[in-house]
Amino acid sequence: MTSTAHETFGRIGIWSSALSTERASGPAQRDAVAAALADLDELGFGTVWLGGNPSPADAAAALAATRRITVATGILSIWDHPARAVAEQIGAWEEDERRRFVLGLGVSHGPMVPGYAKPYSAMVEYLDVLDAAVPPVSGGRRILAALGPKMLDLAAHRALGAHPYLVTAEHTAQARAALGSGAVLAPEVSVVLDTDAERARTTARAMLALYLQLPNYTDNLLRLGFSESDFEGGGSVRLLGALFALGDAEQVRGRVQEYVDAGADHVALQVVTPADQGAELPREQWRVLAETFADFL
Secondary structure, three states: OOHHHHHHHOOEEEEEOOOOOOOOOOHHHHHHHHHHHHHHHHHOOOEEEEOOOOOHHHHHHHHHHOOOOEEEEOOEEOOOOOHHHHHHHHHOOOHHHHHOEEEEEEOOOHHHOOOOOOHHHHHHHHHHHHHHOOOOOOHHHEEEOOOOHHHHHHHHHHOOEEOOOOOOHHHHHHHHHHHOOOOEEOOEEEEEEOOOHHHHHHHHHHHHHHHOOOHHHHHHHHHOOOOHHHHHHHOOHHHHHHHEEEEOHHHHHHHHHHHHHHOOOOEEEEEOOOHHHOOOOOHHHHHHHHHHOOOOO
16 A cells, blocks of 8 residues: 555545435435534544535535545546636635545546547646646645546546546556556445345346446446446346455455455445435445454554
8 A cells, every 4th residue: 555545545435425415405414414424434434435426515514524534526527517616615625624635536428428528638637727726736635537548647647546436356456557556546346235145236236237328337347358248137247246345244355355455555435225225324334344344444
């Protein structure tokens, strides 16, 4: 682990798209989100990753609800949040808030962005604006969603490193080689805590369905040796086994160790629950993971 990764992110974090105050349905849900954030802080996780294209306002609320943990966006879309406005909002925060924040940036996906074009060039221009801001959002306070070689190279040279989503341990090894030893590598790993194998796969497939419609992910998986047949029916057993940590807490720990052995400095765990649980925050599963990884935290 790089010293920067240890100091900034810790070894294990929690990734969740349910921790957005901006998308909360009302005061009760906002209070529930704040309580969950405070709980993650107390449990000792190194970083909370705000998923689902969070805004700087979401990050500010998470910082206000916590005292120690790093807050990172995982991932803010550069198409939806203009660089100058983002820099201005972050620049207005107190110094301690800026110190605990990492701006995770990504280029999203063509099917989700009208007029999507030249994503790499758009990211370079975005970073240029952040560098020129007063105060700047410097490379030491940002991380990039990166899957392919060009974006990984940009992450190594103009950010702390890379935060890849929906990747295998094999991709983590390739990303480490591309980034070099000095950059942070913090992959997301989706977790289904369920000892019933078929039920766990059903839960995983329900979550995976959206992502199998997005070429950035499917192209990356094809490069890793999967075939189109692996995408059928919501994902083959082989694909699910490579992308998810399924089973009990010790099985999850073993899968996470594979990513660490492949070169991950930090692993962001996303707890995936059955669809019938709706938007309920998986606080009990987070506690189980905190106990399982107590010697990592």
